[in-house]
Amino acid sequence: MPIINVQILEGRPKEKIAEMIQNITDTVAETLDAPKESIRVLVTELPNTHWGVAGVPMSEKNRKLV
Template structure:
């Protein structure tokens, strides 16, 4: 059972996250020949205050 763990910065719409999960599932299924029902995708949204870029939180960088 393939498991894909994706970490992204918070702020995307649920529609974007749904599309991401579908597209990743389709790609993994096609590439590995695994049934889509067996593919697991975990999307973890990280708060901007916990996402560092160059030693500064993304929140402070306006991202």
């Protein structure tokens, strides 16, 4: 049973997350020749204060872009 973990920054619409889950499921099913019913996709949304790039939280990076 394939289990796929996806971590993304929070804030995307639920419809987009559902679309992503469907696309990942389709791709894994096709690539591994696995039944879709056996595929699990876990999505974890992280606040931008808990995600950093180059030592800077995304909340700070985003503030600088504005």
